[in-house]
Amino acid sequence: MTSVTGDRGEESAPQPESSTTGTSAGAQPAELAQSSGKEHEDEAMAVALFRRRVLRVLAGCLVVALLAAAGIGGWLWWTRPLTREVPLPDGIEPGRVWQVGTSVEPARTEAGTLREGPLRSERHHWIGSLEWTRSDGVVEIFELRLGDTVHIDGLGTVTLLRVRPEPLLPDCRAGFWTYTVNVTLDPGVERIR
Numbered sequence: 545m546t547s548v549t550g551d552r553g554e555e556s557a558p559q560p561e562s563s564t565t566g567t568s569a570g571a572q573p574a575e576l577a578q579s580s581g582k583e584h585e586d587e588a589m590a591v592a593l594f595r596r597r598v599l600r601v602l603a604g605c606l607v608v609a610l611l612a613a614a615g616i617g618g619w620l621w622w623t624r625p626l627t628r629e630v631p632l633p634d635g636i637e638p639g640r641v642w643q644v645g646t647s648v649e650p651a652r653t654e655a656g657t658l659r660e661g662p663l664r665s666e667r668h669h670w671i672g673s674l675e676w677t678r679s680d681g682v683v684e685i686f687e688l689r690l691g692d693t694v695h696i697d698g699l700g701t702v703t704l705l706r707v708r709p710e711p712l713l714p715d716c717r718a719g720f721w722t723y724t725v726n727v728t729l730d731p732g733v734e735r736i737r
Contacts, residue, residue, distance in 0.1 A: 620712075625668050629706040630691040632726055636703050639728030640735070644674065645708075646722065652736040653729075654679065655698025660722045661685055663709055670707045672723050700729040 632638060642651055644660045651658040661673030669689050676684045676696050686694045688704040695701050706724035729735070 622668055623665050624709065624712075625665055625670055627690065628670065628708065629724075632703065632705065633691050633693070636693055636701070636726065637728045639700070639726050641705070642725050642727055644723045644725060651727075653699055653733050654736065655733070658696075658699060658702075661687075663707055663722055665709075670709070672704050672707050674702065674704075674723070674725070698730070698733065700727055700733060702727050 642658075644651065644658060646660065656676055656678040659675045659677065661675045663670065663672050665671065671687055671689055673685055673687045674694075674696075676686065676699065678684070678698065684696070686696065686702070688694060688702075690704055690707065693701055693703040703726040704723060705726055708722055708724075
């Protein structure tokens with residue numbers, strides 16, 4: 545657009561607006577860009593801090609879970625030894641192999657009855673107990689580790705060969721034997737049942 549100036553009647557090109565208004569108008573988008581950039585950086589930093597905290601919490605939970613699993617595993621390993629069977633020791637005469645337990649009929653001779661006693665672990669070894677009830681009513685309890693041998697009057701030499709502990713989660717539907725023993729009967733002794 546042309547304009548006429550003063551007396552001369554000359555036309556002149558339109559003048560740009562003053563420099564002060566130009567700078568403030570151009571500065572607003574720059575400030576907006578800077579402020580939105582700052583907000584974006586702050587938001588990104590907050591997200592990064594949140595992620596770091598979440599990762600630290602998850603790492604802490606993982607460490608606690610691993611320590612608990614290691615503790616429980618160690619306790620199970622110590623209280624429930626893996627060795628549950630041994631071969632017949634040297635110098636022991638092979639005899640009859642009997643299973644002794646709750647679902648097995650007790651072994652009887654004329655002199656008494658052999659039953660199972662409680663099974664436990666001690667110092668990372670299984671210790672089984674056998675109850676020998678003599679025919680006169682006296683009960684003798686013998687505790688044996690795997691491979692240990694004891695002589696029982698009226699029965700013979702008994703060696704504990706294998707144990708079968710109850711499962712961690714008991715199953716009441718299944719009967720089971722607890723011990724396998726090698727019995728070398730004394731001369732003249734016969735098993736009745």
